[in-house]
Amino acid sequence: MKNPLRATLKRGSMAGVATAGAAALLLSGCGAAPDAGSGTATKSDFVGCIVSDAGGFDDQSFNQSSYDGLKKTEKDLGITVKSAESKSNSDYEANLNGMMSAGCNLTFTVGFLLGDATKAAAAANTDKHFAIIDFAYDAPLANVKAVVYDTAQAAYLAGYAAAATSKTGKVGTFGGIKIPTVTIFMDGFYDGVQAYNKAKGKSVQVVGWDKATQDGSFTGDFDKQDTGKQVTLNLLDQGADIVMPVAGPVGKGAGAALREAKAAGKDVKLIWVDSDGYLTAPEYKDLMLTSVVKQMGEAVEAVVKDDTEGKFSNAAYVGTLANDGVALAPFHDLDSAVSAETKSELDALKADIVSGKLVVQSQASPKK
Amino acid sequence: MASKDKSSKDKNPDESTSEVQAADVVLDTAGGMLEPSLVPVSSQSGDTGHRQGSLLRRIVMGNGFVSVLAVIVALFLGGLLIASTDGDVAETSSYLFARPTDFLLATWEAMTESYVALFQGSVFNPRQGFQPLLETLTVATPLICAGLGVALAFRAGLFNIGAQGQIIISATLAAYVGFTWHLPFGLHLLLVIVMGVLGGAAWGAIVGILKARTGAHEVIVTIMLNYVALFLLDFLLNTAAFRRPGDNSPISPRLDETATYPVLIPGSRLHLGFLVAVLLTYGVWWMLNRSTIGFEFRAVGANLVAARTAGVKVPRATILVMAFAGALAAFGGVAQVAGTEKVLTGGVAAQIGFDAITVALLGRSTPWGTFFAGLLFGAFRAGAVQMQIQTGTPIDIVLVVQSLIVLFIAAPPLIRSIFRLEPKKKSKTPKVAPQAAVANATGGAK
16 A cells, blocks of 8 residues: 555655756756856955854844844955854853854854853953953953943833823833843833933833832743733733833734734834834834834944954943944834924933933943 | 554564564664654563574664665755755856856765764864864763653653753752852762752652652643743742842852862863763663663553553552653753753753653664764764854754754664665565564554
């Protein structure tokens, strides 16, 4: 019984493969051959490398932004780029060792989980340079540059804008995992809302995060969009009409929940994080009030450029509103939803933060 | 029902050819086996010493030869996959007809480069000598330990999906002892191991107790306990006791030097845990084949009713085997925190507990089989790093290729049918015909 079956299967699949193959060749194989010896762009012998954390380079968050930034320097500065994506925590040390034997001049590592591995690799390879994204050591290491962000500053503005725009008097936020790089957004957002309440004598509430107790809603990972949707529905049920998910791709789950709510006639809005969501998550651009942006790609490019010019330093880079390392994205399509008065107040707040008159504090803020 | 087939077969071992075929069935089924009740049965014949059959047939039909073919097929298919994702190949394919040599050369280079990188990353390269091999052994250590835990439970007829949770619990306890207590060298490491292993054993025993007392299915219990362990760890990492002072990140302090496995060969990451894994492998082999309790485990796995009739205390055996399985997996957790990572994070167990299931099945649920399957997986994991960095092959493709290789190795019948190495059994005497049919069916169907 099985022999004829297998024969049929074999004949069928072979024919299919042959046809598909032939078609593919006919469709794609007809171009002209390039002249030999073309494509000799000037190449630097500088090798820039990057090791991701377990989130991978497609996390729509800091791994991806850093990777894109480094990839950009491959074209702009003509350096060679090598990348290693970690699948688990056990990979960090192995990947870094691999990078060391691959002759990397400057190696980026992404996230606090790589802190120990980077420290060990830096100690063993004092002639090489490192940069770690979103993490800083208590005592700076001679050949490691920390790249961190005072995200609370930009999130503060987002919180103020959300409070001023909310119709229900409640705004919501939730995180992926309770780690400092996530809670710093939520702290800033919370304080921004409180600032609005104080200035206007209102009582807009934040659901999903309490700065005082450092407790709130989390989905538990940065993968499951469905959980993000559930949590968002929950926040909407509690009366929030503006939601800021701080959970990488899980934010799309929030977008889906808000889309449903909007279809049901509710006036709801989304605040994106890390990148300008109007550009990076365009399917939800009609819901996008604004975004709290961390310019990670730009920072990576700047560090590479400095190092190729021999100007590497181990002084930490702290992204702030002042140096445009963090920013509040434009309101884009929802520009009309924000009053001119609010906009000028946001400008004033930003100026105060830049000048140092106003200090946004969070337990998670980078240590000075 | 399959166990009945098997037991009836075991009753007439007079016919020598039937032994050979029975062994074939055993080996065939063990690899692709998915039904829990069948696994231990297939592993019953600890001895593979059938001396009958022509030498040529044994070589051609033997597992070694089929495995080599499997690797060749997998490497070829994987190579095509790598080539199809390679930038140069895509570029040259656009002018395939104008200059086909470019395309073929690019394809060949993409394939060979990747495999050379895999070898250089896992066994030997001119720059570092045999350093990569040591890395392979390091990565394999937790896989072997956890794989043994899964394999042992298989032999007693229990499908232990819970290695992941057992690793997490043991890693948590071991790490806690490792960074909070400050004790002299030797004693500290010993306590780390003891606490970790006790934790894993308890986590396994819970499953055994629930199974023995209430009949709860071990698959669902182990899966749920995995979640319990994982989220318990996430919770603990957010408490002050498990965090570094002054840091809010969910990462524990480093374990004391005294709490970690000493490095065996300076310059590498290979630690004492590997030798522990070797000892454990021998220990499990001894227990299964030489001890009364091991015999009881196998009896329960082979036929629960018969074992009970014969006087085996089935509940006791169930609880014990799960506790042992948990303890073995726990050694994997200890190897993680005290061997390679030296800190406790939410991802401390990675995918080890799940890879361990594959490792155990690939090793046909025998201790030494599991050991070598663990080494193979370790080599893949270690080699993936070089494959990724040297050739730029995306890590996901690397993992796809590796999974393909495992798939082919684990399914010898597939390879036999591709190369038309079908056992010709129709000419046998009528007496063994039914068994030949069974062998054929199992061999062909999987």
